[in-house]
Amino acid sequence: MARKKKSSAPRLDPVVAGVFLLAAMAVGFYLGTLYQGSRGPATSAPTPQAAAQKDPDLSARIAAAEAKTKTDSANPDAWTDLGNLYFDADQPAKAVAAYEKSLELKPKNPDVLTDMGVMYRRLNLPLRAVESFDAALAVNPAHVIAAFNKSIVQLHDLNKPDDALKTLQALKAKKPDAILPGGHKIDDLISELKGSGSASPSFMR
Incomplete structure (x- = not known):
């Protein structure tokens, strides 16, 4: 059976997303749900061992992707795919190197820049x-995940x-109906940050 092609949409760092526990709001507003692109939620940042256990053929797919970059080294998508696999395997240094090569071949890809920032x-x-998220936002100022990730790194x-x-206010100006x-x-998160009244919002204490 053919494997479904995974989305190359930018991913949220599972660790990063967990800081947005907004307990001060009446409904217990919570932004800790963890997402990576269009795939389902995750609960934590995987270790390489955990990633291998969850996806036993991940190593084989990485090897195939590495081979692809050797035979088709001028293909930016091949490098992006390799970077995404390293991302999934929790090998950030290798992921950054692959994403950088992809960007050399196809500059200013906001999704790749966002994933590299993670x-x-x-x-x-x-x-x-933050520099990587800024580069993504320079290309697409309404890039929700780039702005969201950037705000979390700045905050946390x-x-x-x-x-x-x-x-977040800059994102709202470009995309008033942004859904995080x-x-x-986005209005809910902005309201909580404004209402914290200190350098350390309630949900960070």
Whole structure:
């Protein structure tokens, strides 16, 4: 049976998404649902071992993708596919290298830039992550996942809630009806950040 082709849409870092527990809201607004592109939710960032157990043929698919980049090295999609597999296998350094090669061949792909930002964050390089998200937003200012990821890194890793708020407000200006991962409205998150009244919102304490 033919395997369904996986979406190349940008993914949310499973660890990153968990910081948006907005307990102050009456309905218990929660943005901790974890998403990677159009695929189903995940509960945590996988280790390479866990990824292999969940997808036993992942190593074989990585090997095939690596071979593809050797025989079709000028194909940016081949490098993107390889980067996505490294992403799934929790091999961020290799994912970044593959995404960089893809971008050399096909610059300014906002989805690839977004996924690369997630991998930089996984490498504990939040400033590089923000740079990558900024590059994606320069191409597509209404890129919801790039803006969402950027705001989380600013809030959680860089401790800059004001910058996170500005990022979300900029997204709203470009896409007023933006729906964030988990089906939540951008207005809800902006309201919570505005209402925190301090450098550390209630859900981060």
